[in-house]
Amino acid sequence: MHAVIKKIGFEVNIFVASTLIDLYAKCGSIKEAYIVFSSVEEKNVVLWNAMISGFSRHARFMEAMISFEKMQQMGMYPNEVTYISVLSACGHMGLVEKGWRYFDRMKKEHNLSPNVFHYSCMVDVLGRAGRIQEAKDLMDNMPFKATASMWGSLLASCRIHGNVELAEVAAKHLFEIEPHNAGNHVLLSNTYAAKKKWAEVAKARKLLKDSEAKKERGKSWIEVKDKVHTFMVGERTHPRIVEIYSRLEDLLEEMKRLDYKVDTEHDLHDVEEMRKQELLRHHSEKLAFTYGLMTLPSCAPIRIMKNLRICGDCHSFMKLASIITGREIVVRDTNRFHHFKNGFCSCGEFW
Structure with a gap:
C-alpha cells in the first residue's frame, strides 16, 4: 500500500502520511515511521502527534521530548492529544517528576484543562514507579469519577510492586464496573500468588x-x-512444532553457557519447581521467536505480537537470544514495544 501511495504522489498528503506513521509505529517499525514523517515538508499538529505517539509507544523518550519541543519551535502548539503521548512516555520510563512538570505545564503554558485521559496517564506514571498511594490519592481528588482504565492501571501496578491492600480495593471497583472482564480476577490472583x-x-x-x-x-x-502463525504455551498443532521445540532446546542449551536459568519466580502456579520450569520454557513468545528464527531472512528483524504482558523470564530470554543469534527482536505486548538488540532492551528494564 505504501508503494502504491508513493507512486501516485499521495505520500506528501498530511492525512495519508499521518496514517502511515501510525501504521508503521503500531507494527513495530518506528524507523520507517520516522522516514515517512521526515519526508513531509509542511507538517501540522496531527503529523507531529502521530510521530510523538509512535516514539512514546516504542519507549523512545528522548525522541518524544525533542519532537515535543521542536514542534513548538516550528510554531505549532501542542494540544490535548500531544500531552497524552508525552505523559504516556513518562509513564513508560518511570519519570514521575517530568510527568508532573508536563501535567502542570499544559495548564499554565498552553491553557489546556487536563481531561480524564491525562489523569489516567498520571495514575499510570505514579503507579509504574511504585508510588501507588500517590496514584490512589490523585484518583480520590480529581474532578472526575475514576474509570475502569484507572482502576486497571492501579491494579496492574499493585501486582508489579506487591501492594495487596490496594490491589483488593482496585479489584473490588473493577468487579463492579467490568463484571465480565476475567483479566481483573487474574491480576488479583497473581498479586496474591x-x-x-x-x-x-x-x-x-x-x-x-x-x-x-x-x-x-x-x-x-x-x-x-504474508501468513500469520499463532502460538500458545505448550503448542502442539503447528505443522512444524516438533522442529520448533528442537530448535528452542538448542537455543536454551546455548543460553545455559551464558548463565541463563529459567526464572520460576515468574510462574505463579502452585506447582513443583520442575513443572514451573517446563511451563516457562515453552511460553508462546519463545515459540513464535524460534519459528521466526527458522523462517525469516537473517537480515530481517523478528517481530512478535502478544496479547498479554511479557513475563520477566521471556524478557531475559529475548535479551540473550539477541546476543546469540545477532538478530534484532521486537516484541509488542499489551503495554508497549520492546526492542531487543545486543543483549539490551529499549525499555531499560522498566515495563
Whole structure:
C-alpha cells in the first residue's frame, strides 16, 4: 500500500502520511515511521502527534521530548492529544517528576484543562514507579469519577510492586464496573500468588469461576510470508512444532553457557519447581521467536505480537537470544514495544 501511495504522489498528503506513521509505529517499525514523517515538508499538529505517539509507544523518550519541543519551535502548539503521548512516555520510563512538570505545564503554558485521559496517564506514571498511594490519592481528588482504565492501571501496578491492600480495593471497583472482564480476577490472583498467599489465590480463582467471566488465553503471533502463525504455551498443532521445540532446546542449551536459568519466580502456579520450569520454557513468545528464527531472512528483524504482558523470564530470554543469534527482536505486548538488540532492551528494564 505504501508503494502504491508513493507512486501516485499521495505520500506528501498530511492525512495519508499521518496514517502511515501510525501504521508503521503500531507494527513495530518506528524507523520507517520516522522516514515517512521526515519526508513531509509542511507538517501540522496531527503529523507531529502521530510521530510523538509512535516514539512514546516504542519507549523512545528522548525522541518524544525533542519532537515535543521542536514542534513548538516550528510554531505549532501542542494540544490535548500531544500531552497524552508525552505523559504516556513518562509513564513508560518511570519519570514521575517530568510527568508532573508536563501535567502542570499544559495548564499554565498552553491553557489546556487536563481531561480524564491525562489523569489516567498520571495514575499510570505514579503507579509504574511504585508510588501507588500517590496514584490512589490523585484518583480520590480529581474532578472526575475514576474509570475502569484507572482502576486497571492501579491494579496492574499493585501486582508489579506487591501492594495487596490496594490491589483488593482496585479489584473490588473493577468487579463492579467490568463484571465480565476475567483479566481483573487474574491480576488479583497473581498479586496474591506473588506473595505466596495460596489460600487467597484459591478464593480469587473460585470467584473468577463463579463470575462466568471468560479468561483470555495468552498467545503470540508472527507474520511470515504474508501468513500469520499463532502460538500458545505448550503448542502442539503447528505443522512444524516438533522442529520448533528442537530448535528452542538448542537455543536454551546455548543460553545455559551464558548463565541463563529459567526464572520460576515468574510462574505463579502452585506447582513443583520442575513443572514451573517446563511451563516457562515453552511460553508462546519463545515459540513464535524460534519459528521466526527458522523462517525469516537473517537480515530481517523478528517481530512478535502478544496479547498479554511479557513475563520477566521471556524478557531475559529475548535479551540473550539477541546476543546469540545477532538478530534484532521486537516484541509488542499489551503495554508497549520492546526492542531487543545486543543483549539490551529499549525499555531499560522498566515495563
